[in-house]
Amino acid sequence: xxxxxxxxxxxxxxxxxxxxxxxxxxxxxxxxxxxxxxxxxxxxxxxxxxxxxxxxxxxxxxxxxxxxxxxxxxxxxxxxxxxxxxxxxxxxxxxxxxxxxxxxxxx
Amino acid sequence: xxxxxxxxxxxxxxxxxxxxxxxxxxxxxxxxxxxxxxxxxxxxxxxxxxxxxxxxxxxxxxxxxxxxxxxxxxxxxxxxxxxxxxxxxxxxxxxxxxxxxxxxxxxxxxxxxxxxxxxxxx
Numbered sequence: 001x002x003x004x005x006x007x008x009x010x011x012x013x014x015x016x017x018x019x020x021x022x023x024x025x026x027x028x029x030x031x032x033x034x035x036x037x038x039x040x041x042x043x044x045x046x047x048x049x050x051x052x053x054x055x056x057x058x059x060x061x062x063x064x065x066x067x068x069x070x071x072x073x074x075x076x077x078x079x080x081x082x083x084x085x086x087x088x089x090x091x092x093x094x095x096x097x098x099x100x101x102x103x104x105x106x107x
Numbered sequence: 108x109x110x111x112x113x114x115x116x117x118x119x120x121x122x123x124x125x126x127x128x129x130x131x132x133x134x135x136x137x138x139x140x141x142x143x144x145x146x147x148x149x150x151x152x153x154x155x156x157x158x159x160x161x162x163x164x165x166x167x168x169x170x171x172x173x174x175x176x177x178x179x180x181x182x183x184x185x186x187x188x189x190x191x192x193x194x195x196x197x198x199x200x201x202x203x204x205x206x207x208x209x210x211x212x213x214x215x216x217x218x219x220x221x222x223x224x225x226x227x228x229x
Contacts, residue, residue: 032211032212032213034215034216036216036219041221042221043111043202043218043219043220043221043222044202044204044216044219045217045218045219046215046216046217046218049207049215049217055217087151087152089152089215089216090213091211091212091213091214091215092212092213093212093213094166094212094213095154095166095168096142096154096213096214096216097154098144098151098152098153098154099151100151101151101152
């Protein structure tokens with residue numbers, strides 16, 4: 001199975017700051033990568049698919065990038081409602097696999 | 108509103124059984140495959156099972172193969188996950204999720220249900 005590794009595990013950031021999360025794959029995915037946001041008490045929600053395409057209704061402060069084995073999710077100006085765990089998922093190879101997540105705390 | 112809602116979680120002894128359900132609304136249910144994904148604090152997210160839109164093809168993670176059975180009833184917009192021979196390591200929050208495929212090798216997931224807790228403990 002493809003192993004997905006996310007870093008850092010936790011971030012504590014002030015509102016308005018820029019945040020970049022990393023997701024690395026154990027083998028090339030082309031651009032078959034999705035990002036999700038999981039807020040406490042809510043269902044996980046899709047942010048990005050195809051490595052860089054925002055899902056419907058996702059604010060443009062969320063930007064996905066990368067290809068191959070290295071991917072990033074950037075939040076350009078952090079808002080309080082962005083406090084959540086963010087995780088990546090590859091869909092290049094069956095079975096789908098996930099990173100362990102990055103917890104973003106807004107100070 | 109596109110929505111998935113899980114039910115049926117609970118506490119069960121090792122070796123026991125439990126059946127989860129996933130009720131869908133707001134979309135053409137019979138046109139989409141549905142996945143189960145579980146989440147634990149220690150192992151993170153793990154894909155568990157998938158059933159194709161018509162129920163013909165089913166796939167399972169190696170960790171649950173032979174113990175879990177996924178099924179669907181398109182007349183009721185429901186998917187079920189029957190879990191037998193449960194182990195303590197099956198303890199997790201179980202989410203159902205709609206699989207999205209547009210000619211890609213695999214699926215991404217949208218939406219997800221909020222999840223239901225399954226605890227396997229004596």
